[in-house]
Amino acid sequence: MDVFSEFGLWGLGISAFLAATILPLSSELVLTTLMLSGESAISLLLIASTGNVAGSMVNYLLGRWGADLILQRWFHLSSQQVNKAEYQFKRYGKWSLLFAWLPIIGDPLTFVAGMLKINFFLFVVLVTIGKAGRYWLIIQTVLASQS
Numbered sequence: 001m002d003v004f005s006e007f008g009l010w011g012l013g014i015s016a017f018l019a020a021t022i023l024p025l026s027s028e029l030v031l032t033t034l035m036l037s038g039e040s041a042i043s044l045l046l047i048a049s050t051g052n053v054a055g056s057m058v059n060y061l062l063g064r065w066g067a068d069l070i071l072q073r074w075f076h077l078s079s080q081q082v083n084k085a086e087y088q089f090k091r092y093g094k095w096s097l098l099f100a101w102l103p104i105i106g107d108p109l110t111f112v113a114g115m116l117k118i119n120f121f122l123f124v125v126l127v128t129i130g131k132a133g134r135y136w137l138i139i140q141t142v143l144a145s146q147s
Helices: 003-019 028-036 041-074 079-092 094-099 106-115 120-146
Strands: none
Touching: 003 028, 003 041, 028 041, 028 120, 041 106, 041 120, 079 094, 079 106, 094 106, 094 120, 106 120
């Protein structure tokens, strides 16, 4: 593995991690670029998924232990707005975590799951299925476009 390749893989892991936080970032371009440069699809899938799930775990932990500080002091959300978010999560249930990869709603889903103290193991399993599935589809699309 050359230096560029190693840097690219680290970059993918970091971008995937940050993309799962509240920061408005995306890891798909990094993943696609590395795919087109000939990196192993399996390695890219594992690195991107691991980084993205780790970022979601941070959201979960922030929701579990820091929700009051973050929502009320930093984002100035009212109790009514927080209750609405909790209601929406409960309405669709823990299975909505399969969609934690979606832009805009995914990060809040993982945060609210922490607030509601959803079982952490189940959280990790559902989020991993959704996020790894999304990266797998992206990789398959890139591979198909190369045929």
